[in-house]
Amino acid sequence: MPQPHQAEPTEHATDHAVDHGAEHGEGGFDAGEVIIGHVTNSSPDHPILHLPAVFGIDFSISKHVFMLLLVATAVFLLITTTVRRYLQQERLVPDGFMNALEFIVEFIRDSIVLPNVGAKYVRTWAPLILTFFCFILSANVIGLIPIFEVLGLIDHTVLHTGEHSLVKNIVHGGTTATANFNVTAALATITFFAIIIAGTLAHGFIQHWKNLVPHGLAWPVYILLIPIEIMGMFVKPFALTMRLAANMTGGHIAIFAILSFVFLFAQAFGSNLAGIGVGLFVSVPLAVGINGLEIIVVLVQAYVFTLLSAVFIGMAINVHH
Amino acid sequence: MDNALVQPDPGLFVWTILVFLVLLYLLKRYAWGPLLAALDERQAGIRKSLDDADRARKELEQVQQESEAIIGKARGEADAIVSEARSDSAKLREDLRRQAQQEAQSIVENAERQIQQERDRALAQIRREAVDVSIMIASKLIRRNLSPADNQALIDEALKQIQPPA
Numbered sequence: 086m087p088q089p090h091q092a093e094p095t096e097h098a099t100d101h102a103v104d105h106g107a108e109h110g111e112g113g114f115d116a117g118e119v120i121i122g123h124v125t126n127s128s129p130d131h132p133i134l135h136l137p138a139v140f141g142i143d144f145s146i147s148k149h150v151f152m153l154l155l156v157a158t159a160v161f162l163l164i165t166t167t168v169r170r171y172l173q174q175e176r177l178v179p180d181g182f183m184n185a186l187e188f189i190v191e192f193i194r195d196s197i198v199l200p201n202v203g204a205k206y207v208r209t210w211a212p213l214i215l216t217f218f219c220f221i222l223s224a225n226v227i228g229l230i231p232i233f234e235v236l237g238l239i240d241h242t243v244l245h246t247g248e249h250s251l252v253k254n255i256v257h258g259g260t261t262a263t264a265n266f267n268v269t270a271a272l273a274t275i276t277f278f279a280i281i282i283a284g285t286l287a288h289g290f291i292q293h294w295k296n297l298v299p300h301g302l303a304w305p306v307y308i309l310l311i312p313i314e315i316m317g318m319f320v321k322p323f324a325l326t327m328r329l330a331a332n333m334t335g336g337h338i339a340i341f342a343i344l345s346f347v348f349l350f351a352q353a354f355g356s357n358l359a360g361i362g363v364g365l366f367v368s369v370p371l372a373v374g375i376n377g378l379e380i381i382v383v384l385v386q387a388y389v390f391t392l393l394s395a396v397f398i399g400m401a402i403n404v405h406h
Numbered sequence: 407m408d409n410a411l412v413q414p415d416p417g418l419f420v421w422t423i424l425v426f427l428v429l430l431y432l433l434k435r436y437a438w439g440p441l442l443a444a445l446d447e448r449q450a451g452i453r454k455s456l457d458d459a460d461r462a463r464k465e466l467e468q469v470q471q472e473s474e475a476i477i478g479k480a481r482g483e484a485d486a487i488v489s490e491a492r493s494d495s496a497k498l499r500e501d502l503r504r505q506a507q508q509e510a511q512s513i514v515e516n517a518e519r520q521i522q523q524e525r526d527r528a529l530a531q532i533r534r535e536a537v538d539v540s541i542m543i544a545s546k547l548i549r550r551n552l553s554p555a556d557n558q559a560l561i562d563e564a565l566k567q568i569q570p571p572a
Contacts, residue, residue, distance in 0.1 A: 144421065187445070267422065268422045
């Protein structure tokens with residue numbers, strides 16, 4: 086595969102998108118393809134690790150599966166070691182990361198879980214909500230850090246491994262797993278079942294379904310209301326799915342689009358200098374700004390998913406109509 | 407669907423659920439459970455120690471009040487004892503004084519009475535001797551013996567003259 090000539094000299098202007106531009110551009114630079122290549126999962130034909138399909142489902146480790154495993158491992162190790170070290174103390178004095186963790190745990194327990202779920206079920210649902218928050222936030226944040234792009238750059242400039250080699254595949258793993266709606270749909274599915282389990286635990290299985298609609302109305306109202314409530318049951322997780330995935334995708338697309346200016350301008354003017362100039366004075370400052378914005382979005386989206394899950398679970402427990 | 411952004415991927419979907427549920431189980435088992443328990447315990451501990459402090463302060467106040475009451479009572483009792491002792495001693499002194507006065511008075515009265523008696527007795531003695539002397543002188547003067555009846559009449563007459571009018 087020929088190395089595109091326009092990508093090489095601008096590598097120093099930005100550390101984003103460079104190697105991908107190199108990979109996808111054949112002759113000309115296709116910004117759309119680069120961006121999509123960055124925010125989407127690896128193509129089904131080239132996963133990081135091929136695994137056999139079970140029941141017709143391809144369980145190969147793709148980029149996003151790799152990210153999920155990485156995030157889960159990181160979250161588990163970080164939180165468990167911190168908590169264990171904290172609890173092993175004679176007197177429970179939080180220090181370092183434990184301060185932040187304790188703040189997060191107490192905030193989620195007291196401001197998200199407790200007001201929605203109620204004091205009786207706090208200990209039942211706090212672990213789920215906490216795991217939601219930590220997992221989604223970590224996945225969002227790791228997706229924001231271009232560590233794999235930097236590694237990709239090293240691979241591209243130093244290692245020169247072949248295309249679709251294991252190194253290249255792993256190194257190109259850096260994407261936001263939560264930007265994939267399959268991932269967010271799976272998380273929302275967990276919320277979906279958590280709602281049903283919460284209602285069942287609080288009111289019994291039958292009563293939970295009866296609680297979906299207010300009782301004591303005239304029967305024609307039910308003809309209208311029951312389909313709406315059943316629709317609502319699915320709309321809630323669907324909204325969770327789309328909100329998180331779209332928000333995580335949007336910021337990344339914006340950053341890549343702005344960074345693509347470098348290559349587009351270099352191509353349009355036939356001069357690398359034009360690309361570097363645009364990169365220095367337009368793309369990088371703008372991308373930095375959007376990245377700053379993304380930090381907020383990453384937090385807010387993790388919070389919103391967590392909060393809404395708690396609200397939906399709480400609605401199944403404390404039925405008001 | 408050609409758009410890679412909305413490519414359904416059942417494998418990824420199942421992977422996510424698996425990864426999340428395993429993570430949830432592990433975190434619940436090793437992190438959230440113990441941590442939430444510890445936080446609850448600490449909260450309960452703080453609440454308990456605050457309650458204890460409250461109770462201790464109340465008890466202290468009560469004890470202080472009690473001790474003040476006891477001290478007040480003791481002071482009152484001491485005052486009462488002192489004043490009683492003071493009045494007792496005053497009374498005793500008064501009694502002693504009165505007794506002494508009475509004794510003195512009775513001694514004086516006794517003495518006066520004795521003196522009176524002595525004087526009376528002396529006077530009677532003197533009178534008797536004076537009579538005897540008078541009789542002797544009178545018998546010498548008249549040189550004759552009078553009959554005892556005459557004597558007695560004369561003695562009585564003489565005594566009447568000597569004795570001061572009653």
